[in-house]
Structure formats: C-alpha cells, structure tokens
Amino acid sequence: MNATALADSTPKAQGYAMPAEFAPHDACWMLWPQRPDTWRFGAKPAQQAFVEVATAIAESETVYVGVNDEQYENARHQLPPQVRVVEISSNDAWMRDVGPTFLTHPDGRLAMVDWQFNAWGGLDGGLYFPWDKDRRIRTKIAEMLGIPRFTAPVVLEGGAIHVDGEGTLLTTEECLLNPNRNPGMNREAMERVLRDTLSIEKVVWLPRGCHLDETDGHVDNLCCFVAPGEVAMSWCDDETDPQHAICREALQALESSTDAKGRKLRVHKLPQPGPLFIEEDEASGIDRLSSSHPRRPGDRMAGSYVNFYIGNTVVVMPLLDPRRDEQARDILQGLFPDRRVIGVPAREILLGGGNIHCITQQQPQSRRPR
Incomplete structure (x- = not known):
C-alpha cells in the first residue's frame, strides 16, 4: 500500500486508535542533533548522549535515526551497527514533537497522525525559525513505511499528550489551549479533535506543565501513564520552589x-532533580541567533525524571542529579519489574530544552502491508 494523506475521514471512523507507550513496539524513531544554536560545541556532546540513548533502546527494538545529509557519515560512524541511519532532513532533533503519532487498527494495520507544527508557538514564543523541514518529516516516514497519514486540523506536539491505550488521555491546558497553538479553541473543541483522531474517550486536563518548560507545558515532562490506571509524576517537596505549586495542582487534578x-x-511520585541551571561554560558554546530561543548562564532548566522512554524490554531514563538518580531509578524499576531500567547521562539533552522522551517516538507493533 502506498502512503496516503487522508483529511476527510477520521481515524476513529476507520477503526484506528493510539496505543499506550508501554504496549509492544516494532521500532523507535529518533533524529540526529546538529543545530549550533540549540546544542553546544557543534552538538558533539549532545551527539554522544543521543548515541547512548539509541544504543540502550536498540537492546529492546529496532531504532531508526534520521540524519541530515551533511551529518550522515558522522552519525553512521558514531552509532552502533544495529541502529539504522536514514536520511531525513530536519530543523532540529525533537522526534517526539515533529514525528508521527502512530495509530493501530484491530486488524493489525498501522497508520499515523500528521499534526500541524509551528515550532512550539510559531512567531509568538516559538523556539526557532524556520521549521519547514520538520513539517515534512511525518510525510517522509509515511512514505518509507507505506502507511496512511491522517492530517489533523490542530497544532499539537507528541510530547503534549500521553494515553493509556484504554481510552484515557493526559494533557495540559497550558499547552493545548495556548493561543500560540490553537487560538480560539476551547476544551470541548479540542476534546472532539482528540476523540476523532486518537479514539480516546476521556481527557484528564492538568493546569500546567513543569516550571519554565519552554514547550509551554508538555505533559510528558510532568507525568505519564506507566500502566492502565497508574501515573508517574514529577514531585517537588520544596514549598519555596515554584514547581511545588504546579505539582500540587497536578496531583489534585489526577486524584480527583x-x-x-x-x-x-x-x-x-518521582523526585524532581536539582533545581538545575545552565553553567557559564555550557552557555558559551551555543550560537546566539535572533531566530532561536536563548540559552543563558543561570537559566533554570525544566529537569524531570518522568521524561523517560518505555521500550519493549527496557526503560531508558535520564541521569540528571547524582543526589537523586538512584532513588528515581529504583522507583522506576519497581514500576517496570519486567523491564530493565537503563540510566543515561542526559544533561546535554536537557541543555537543548528536552530529554529522552522528547527525542524518541515509538512505532507500535503492527502487521504492515507489504
């Protein structure tokens, strides 16, 4: 079957739905970092972190890494042979947000959602310009896999949603109802789109995402489903920290x-790392461009252990704070007793504005057409 763009028929009407991340996968998709105004020192430290993430996930499932042509040989040299390197041009490396949201059908078919994308706010608070290459990534992956591509009528990034695979979706009002994404849309209108596109039945709305999260409050940095009826969330006990009030709001919304x-x-509850701040030497290695988000010494980063990836046999989590890494790892191992929890040093990814979940996108298990 050839890849087809479908705009006049909803996924729900055709029987497709979005599986949970903890359901079986066929693959994981990533992109290769190289943007000098996001990643310091020509992205060399970030590339090493991406290699470690890809290597860890490749223990569990096939990993594809999309690379711009000028970085192809470098990426192929650095990544292990079991990781598949493919040429996919991009503006940056956040596959969770620019890549497809995959859907499956009860008969085993695979499809994807092509959301609108404006680089986390467009010209009103967006993180870089232009984002034209990122907009084409979903189309290219649909062509590579030969699967239907449903075009969606709203701006939405993959990190803005989490589903349990049984009809429930988590998101934040701060992100999905932000005027820089979908001006004029209210909760009811957004819920209709989510139901028709992902075949969910209920949306659990949280007020805000993590403090100073430059994505305008992506839920995947604050909380996620780890099983049906079970949620992991970042937790701050320090009443003087602005994150404390955010956590209390989120907990109240979840428990009610x-x-x-x-x-x-x-x-x-997973402990919050840090607080973590950009060091002088970390900021000095980043190109300063007027079209991109500034990264300055002393800026607080939205670090969170919730920003992990659930693979078939592994959970790959960020190591961010030596005082709390092991506690977070132990909690995650208890939540995923049948998977091996692998910690990867991830400060370099956080310096770019996200973490492990943000740079990965799972492709669920399916029986694709030949």
Whole structure:
C-alpha cells in the first residue's frame, strides 16, 4: 500500500486508535542533533548522549535515526551497527514533537497522525525559525513505511499528550489551549479533535506543565501513564520552589479524576532533580541567533525524571542529579519489574530544552502491508 494523506475521514471512523507507550513496539524513531544554536560545541556532546540513548533502546527494538545529509557519515560512524541511519532532513532533533503519532487498527494495520507544527508557538514564543523541514518529516516516514497519514486540523506536539491505550488521555491546558497553538479553541473543541483522531474517550486536563518548560507545558515532562490506571509524576517537596505549586495542582487534578474505565488514578511520585541551571561554560558554546530561543548562564532548566522512554524490554531514563538518580531509578524499576531500567547521562539533552522522551517516538507493533 502506498502512503496516503487522508483529511476527510477520521481515524476513529476507520477503526484506528493510539496505543499506550508501554504496549509492544516494532521500532523507535529518533533524529540526529546538529543545530549550533540549540546544542553546544557543534552538538558533539549532545551527539554522544543521543548515541547512548539509541544504543540502550536498540537492546529492546529496532531504532531508526534520521540524519541530515551533511551529518550522515558522522552519525553512521558514531552509532552502533544495529541502529539504522536514514536520511531525513530536519530543523532540529525533537522526534517526539515533529514525528508521527502512530495509530493501530484491530486488524493489525498501522497508520499515523500528521499534526500541524509551528515550532512550539510559531512567531509568538516559538523556539526557532524556520521549521519547514520538520513539517515534512511525518510525510517522509509515511512514505518509507507505506502507511496512511491522517492530517489533523490542530497544532499539537507528541510530547503534549500521553494515553493509556484504554481510552484515557493526559494533557495540559497550558499547552493545548495556548493561543500560540490553537487560538480560539476551547476544551470541548479540542476534546472532539482528540476523540476523532486518537479514539480516546476521556481527557484528564492538568493546569500546567513543569516550571519554565519552554514547550509551554508538555505533559510528558510532568507525568505519564506507566500502566492502565497508574501515573508517574514529577514531585517537588520544596514549598519555596515554584514547581511545588504546579505539582500540587497536578496531583489534585489526577486524584480527583477517573479514567475512561471509571478507575481512580494511582499516582507514583518521582523526585524532581536539582533545581538545575545552565553553567557559564555550557552557555558559551551555543550560537546566539535572533531566530532561536536563548540559552543563558543561570537559566533554570525544566529537569524531570518522568521524561523517560518505555521500550519493549527496557526503560531508558535520564541521569540528571547524582543526589537523586538512584532513588528515581529504583522507583522506576519497581514500576517496570519486567523491564530493565537503563540510566543515561542526559544533561546535554536537557541543555537543548528536552530529554529522552522528547527525542524518541515509538512505532507500535503492527502487521504492515507489504
């Protein structure tokens, strides 16, 4: 089957739905960092971190890394042979947000959603310009896989949503209802789009994402489903920290909600790393451009252990704070007893504005057409 763009028929109407991240995968998709106004010192430190993430996930499933042509040989040399390097041009390396949201059908078919993308706010607070190459990534992956591509009528990044695979979706009002994404849309209108596109039945709205998260509050940095009815969330005990109030709001929203099956949500708290701040030497290696988000010495980073990737047999988590890394790893291992939790030094990814979940996108298990 050839890749087809579908705009006049919804995924729900055709029987497609978005599986949970903890459901079985066929592959994981990533992009290669090289942008000098995002990644310091020509992205060399970030590239090493991406290699470690890709290597860890490749223990569990096939990993594809999309690379701009001028970085192809460098990426192929650095990445292990089991990781597949493919030429996909991009403006930056955030596959979670610029890549497809994959859908599956009960008969085993695979499809994808092509959301609108404006670099986290367009000209009103967006993180870089232009984003034309990023807009074409989903089309290219649909062509490579030969699967249908449903075009969606709203701006939405993959990190803005988490689903349990049983009809429930987590998101934040700060992001999805932000005027720089979808001006004029209210909760009811957005929920209709989410139901028709992802075949979910209930949206659990959290007020805000993590403090100073430059994505305008992506939920994947604050909380996520780890199993049906169970959520992991970043937690701050320091009442003087602005993150404390955000966590209390989110906890109240989660504990007062039920999922699509009527279950009360069980919340597992992960300690917040840090607070973490950009050091002088880290900021000095980044190109300063008027069209990109500034990264200055002393700026606080939105570090979170929730920004992990759930693979088939591994969970790949960021190592961010030696005082709390092991505690977070132990909690995650308890939540995923059948998967091996692998910690990867991830400060270089955080310096670019995100973390492990932000640079990965799972491709669920399916029976694709030949």
